[in-house]
Amino acid sequence: MSSPRPQDSPPTTARGRQRRDALLDAAQQLFLEHGYGQVSVNDIVGRAGGSLSTLYRHFGNKEGLFQAMVERRSHHIYGTLTDEGVDELAIEAALQRLGIDLLVKVMGEETLGIYREVVAESPRQPQLARLFFDGGPGRVRLALADYFERRVQRRLMPACDTVELAGMFLGMLLGEWHLIRVLQLKSPPSRAAIEERVTRCVDLFLHGVQGLPSR
Amino acid sequence: MSSPRPQDSPPTTARGRQRRDALLDAAQQLFLEHGYGQVSVNDIVGRAGGSLSTLYRHFGNKEGLFQAMVERRSHHIYGTLTDEGVDELAIEAALQRLGIDLLVKVMGEETLGIYREVVAESPRQPQLARLFFDGGPGRVRLALADYFERRVQRRLMPACDTVELAGMFLGMLLGEWHLIRVLQLKSPPSRAAIEERVTRCVDLFLHGVQGLPSR
DNA sequence: ACCAATGTGTAGTGTAGACTACACTATCTT
DNA sequence: AAGATAGTGTAGTCTACACTACACATTGGT
Numbered sequence A, B: 001m002s003s004p005r006p007q008d009s010p011p012t013t014a015r016g017r018q019r020r021d022a023l024l025d026a027a028q029q030l031f032l033e034h035g036y037g038q039v040s041v042n043d044i045v046g047r048a049g050g051s052l053s054t055l056y057r058h059f060g061n062k063e064g065l066f067q068a069m070v071e072r073r074s075h076h077i078y079g080t081l082t083d084e085g086v087d088e089l090a091i092e093a094a095l096q097r098l099g100i101d102l103l104v105k106v107m108g109e110e111t112l113g114i115y116r117e118v119v120a121e122s123p124r125q126p127q128l129a130r131l132f133f134d135g136g137p138g139r140v141r142l143a144l145a146d147y148f149e150r151r152v153q154r155r156l157m158p159a160c161d162t163v164e165l166a167g168m169f170l171g172m173l174l175g176e177w178h179l180i181r182v183l184q185l186k187s188p189p190s191r192a193a194i195e196e197r198v199t200r201c202v203d204l205f206l207h208g209v210q211g212l213p214s215r
Numbered sequence C: 001a002c003c004a005a006t007g008t009g010t011a012g013t014g015t016a017g018a019c020t021a022c023a024c025t026a027t028c029t030t
Numbered sequence D: 001a002a003g004a005t006a007g008t009g010t011a012g013t014c015t016a017c018a019c020t021a022c023a024c025a026t027t028g029g030t
Helices: A014-034 A041-048 A052-059 A062-079 A091-106 A109-121 A126-135 A137-153 A162-182 A191-207 B014-034 B041-048 B052-059 B062-079 B091-106 B109-121 B126-135 B137-153 B162-182 B191-207
Strands: none
Touching (some): A014 A052, A014 A062, A014 A109, A041 A052, A091 A109, A091 A191, A109 A126, A126 A137, A162 A191, A162 B137, A191 B162, A191 B191, B014 B109, B041 B052, B041 B062, B052 B062, B062 B109, B091 B109, B091 B162, B091 B191
């Protein structure tokens, strides 16, 4: 008798891992392109190859597959934001680097797709919301807050609620742009446009409106 | 032969308007509570009273009903942000007032629900995205940009891209809070918490990090 | 070589739900 | 009163799709 495995547990054999990844890859592509609700499990199996039974053995149901996919991608996307040697930079440069990296990622189709699907499904799958936030945006915010905290320790910045401050900086960075891209009202910004915006954001963040250079 | 009326056109009789509103009310309640995909047209008719045929006569199909509902609500929500006499206030007070009004609205269940549903459906209904943005967030951004523009004219503020600046201020205001509420990771903030946040935002916006008072 | 775990393939089953057809009724205008 | 316009109610069609059942094939460890 084979073990029922109602929930996901990592497969032991190499072949198992391969099949599981193939299913996740297919799910990712289809869910992000057409939306969770519009893709059937049969579509996914059709693309991944293999069989429906395998899908259910691995993930239990459609939601399980979706969650596994979202977790994998959020970690991959947001986990690669570099933090190395940031303390040696002037704050302008540090924020600039983080800002550009982040905006490039966040404006990407894949990232926007995950955001849309998570927002759409979160009311029905609350665990999904946590999964995404903690593995994604929340993690970035904490990393930035940590950076601020270190600067406060070194008396380079006035003491304040660094987590909130990080949230404000990030919000300012995304601003309207995020929504506009989520709703697909404009085509993706060029690298140059991103760099300009980040520069202006950093300026505003550091010196406020009054300190803005006239242009 | 009755006119086919494939698309929505305002009903002429009082009874017509009544029925149409009842359908919109029911749609609003059900869509925002359970989500567009989880609500059937029969559910809506069941709650509104009346008949399925009427629904199709008015709105053509499920999407048409949804769009009519979103348009009505975005205008109602974002249209009531007051702008009166804002030019006579100090900028601190003006931003404070706008910020509080906006945050209160945006943190409300109804507003969050519309946001979720629009984001979820926008890939399939691009007109919906425009409808929502222009009637909602986009309109607020333009109003704020206008205010900034007037200040620039009066030499109270350095010249700059006022629309972008407005977007940044608004982004900063919502920041993490919006996502956290959209994903329902926290309960709604109190009025007092909102006021505090807005104060800090206005401070940061006007003077930058360096100008923050230590606390 | 064996046996347990794991993967495959096909063919269901049951249900939900968007949209239509149609015959009938109420109301409004002139 | 008549004809147009709008609303009602029911019943039905057609399709999509999550999930299951079951018999069989393929592995890999010991």
